[in-house]
Amino acid sequence: MHIAEKLFRNFCKVKLFLAAYTYFRFLYFFYIKKSFKTLYPIDSTDHGMAKNSYETALESNVYHTNKPVRNFFKYFSKFKATRSNELCYPLKSLGFVDFQNSKVLSVGPRLESEVFTLFANGFRMQNIKSIDLQTYTNLIDLGDMLKMPYEDNSFDIIIVGWVLAYTDKVEEAINELVRVAKNGSLISIGISHKPDIQLSKIPLKSSKEIISYFGDNLNEVYFSHHPNDDSFIKKENQIKSVKSIIVVSVKK
Numbered sequence: 001m002h003i004a005e006k007l008f009r010n011f012c013k014v015k016l017f018l019a020a021y022t023y024f025r026f027l028y029f030f031y032i033k034k035s036f037k038t039l040y041p042i043d044s045t046d047h048g049m050a051k052n053s054y055e056t057a058l059e060s061n062v063y064h065t066n067k068p069v070r071n072f073f074k075y076f077s078k079f080k081a082t083r084s085n086e087l088c089y090p091l092k093s094l095g096f097v098d099f100q101n102s103k104v105l106s107v108g109p110r111l112e113s114e115v116f117t118l119f120a121n122g123f124r125m126q127n128i129k130s131i132d133l134q135t136y137t138n139l140i141d142l143g144d145m146l147k148m149p150y151e152d153n154s155f156d157i158i159i160v161g162w163v164l165a166y167t168d169k170v171e172e173a174i175n176e177l178v179r180v181a182k183n184g185s186l187i188s189i190g191i192s193h194k195p196d197i198q199l200s201k202i203p204l205k206s207s208k209e210i211i212s213y214f215g216d217n218l219n220e221v222y223f224s225h226h227p228n229d230d231s232f233i234k235k236e237n238q239i240k241s242v243k244s245i246i247v248v249s250v251k252k
Contacts, residue, residue, distance in 0.1 A: 005124075012120035019079040022113035026079070029136040036136040039144060058133050081113035087159050087188040088121040090223040090247045097186065099123050102156035105180065106130035107145050108163030115139050118159065129155070146172050150180045153252070160189040164210070168201045174213040183252040184219065191244040193227070207246050214248060223247035 011017045029035045042058050084106070091097050099122030109115055109130045119125050129150070131143040143149050146169055158177055167173050177187055191204055204210050207226035211218060226244040 009120055012116045015080045018113055018116060019076060022111060022116060023076060023079045025112055038134045039142050079111060079113045081117035083161055084114045084117035086245060087190050090245060091188055094222060103127050104157040105155040106159045108132050108161045109140055112137050112139050146176055148176055148180055152179055153182045154180045156182055156185050158187045160187060162190045162192050165191050165200050170202050171213055178217045178250055181250050184249055186247060186249050189246045193242050207244060210246055217250045219249040219251040221248050
């Protein structure tokens, strides 16, 4: 690894640097270059996107993307990319994962900080691809997780960042993940559960349910944490959002 690459990786591990660097890059691309675009119309209810009574999945995500300059103190923290770290930590506990050479795909990163966080965790920038329904940078491909512009068997690791709850076609999404994954690849999935916001018609209420979508393509479950599983105690009248993280390997 070149010294400059190693130095930059260490800088990206510092949350304040990462947030500031990606925040000002966002301001440049969004407001000066005016490069922000979406794959579908923001209010589209087609294409399998989930929708509740007042917004579509794309509207929900665009809201988080185009507000940072209007409310700095509230949105600056979103550029710290804690979401990607949460999906990388279980992978780092697996001694056989080759971070340096693995081809990795990030699905639904939303912000560049999510991509640079993968780099900070050991992946090489040239080996990282990312895709989202919205983008403002060439680091994030514009595309739909239900029909990704990548060849079969392309990736060793896939990071699925909290996006399954934004589609009503979960089975199609999982099938597409399996298609672009290599045999034996790892898929790390995160899902947020927010009592006041339910977009998908498929609530995905247990890790067992989520894992079942892999069917015969499921090889091994390495990590499974879901607050609604029988093995966890769920408080009554819970109003706090909770998260699920699942890591599986696939066979093809």
